[in-house]
Amino acid sequence: MKSILIKTIDLENHLILQLYDESIKMIGDRWLVTLVARMKVPVDEALIQESETFSANKDKIIKALGKEVVFEYKNNRIFVDESEKESIFQELYDNFIDNTLPYLSRPNFPERFLLKKIKEEMKRQLQKRQP
Template sequence: MEKKLIKIINLENGLELKLYDASRKLAGDRWLVSLIARIEIPTNESLLKEDASPSLNVDEIRKVLGEKLLFELKREKIFIDEKKKDKVMKEIQDLFLSSSLSYLSYSDFPKKYVLKKFNEKIKKDSWYKNI
């Protein structure tokens, strides 16, 4: 699936939100209209400086998650008339930004997202070890 970068937004928390158009033709004049939102979150020292848990450190998080973590959300509408696909993409983009931009810009978003993914990965890995 080919993606086209359509917008870059610098967030208040220092991260960069990238919006991609990943729409594709389905059949005849019908389209899958697809918006992908991505944020690369570095797993660095400043991310955890105010973390209340002294048992967690950046090296441990990097070992599990890597140097960067990718936040990705997709919003799609299916079977859209070719004549309406640009309008629908604009609507999806506007709705996404109006409902999510403040959340993604929040200063604690990167830290909380990284810790959530770290805990999920640890839990998943420990579950597999118990099989």
């Protein structure tokens, strides 16, 4: 699969969002049209902005998650006619920009995303311990 970087956006919360076209040709003139958004969320930066709970457990969090966590969003349409590929991709892009970008740009996004990842890691660790 070939990833084509189509746009890099510097967000108000100091994160950098990258948008990719990862569309692939399927059969004949049919496409799987895919928009992917990726963004690295530095654990340290998110911790600086947040609560005392994160600060107290900073080393444990970094040990569990690493120095950064990658946010990824994918949206696709399957079995798209080649003649509609560009317009469908543009629709996915426009919807993302209109609906998701404002959420990702919020000042508290890094903290909230990190909290979600911490909870996922804690759940994974608990499941790993159970026989």
